[in-house]
Amino acid sequence: MGRVDETVNKAVNQAVSDLGDYIRTQRNNAQISLRQLAKRAGVSNPYLSQVERGLRKPSAEILQQIAKALRISAEALYVQAGILERREGGPVVDAVLADPDLSERQKQVLLDIYASFRRERDxxxxxxxxxxE
Structure with missing residues (x-):
């Protein structure tokens, strides 16, 4: 049983670390400092730093605040955090979700259209x- 717990702990720690890396990458892409993001998201600098370093796993509410501050899809962060399952579509869906110039509504409409095209093709x-036959 201890070995299973150790494996699960390693997987969780890796997921939290990956989430932190993803947030850091998105912050760097947005060209904002840790301090600016913390202020926009309504969290403390030390807390956000710990999230980025994989030392803390933020709640869904905090992830939503971070996503809003980064102007990215909260869904993208939820997927990274393991809260939501990744949607089918691969790189196209990822690109739409990561586009900071689109509103959440625009992203959803694009993804709905894309999904309908895929269903039609299937x-x-x-x-x-x-x-x-």
Missing amino acids: TADEATRQSE
């Missing part, structure tokens, strides 16, 4: 396979 592929 339906056409299935019809083709059935007609070939």
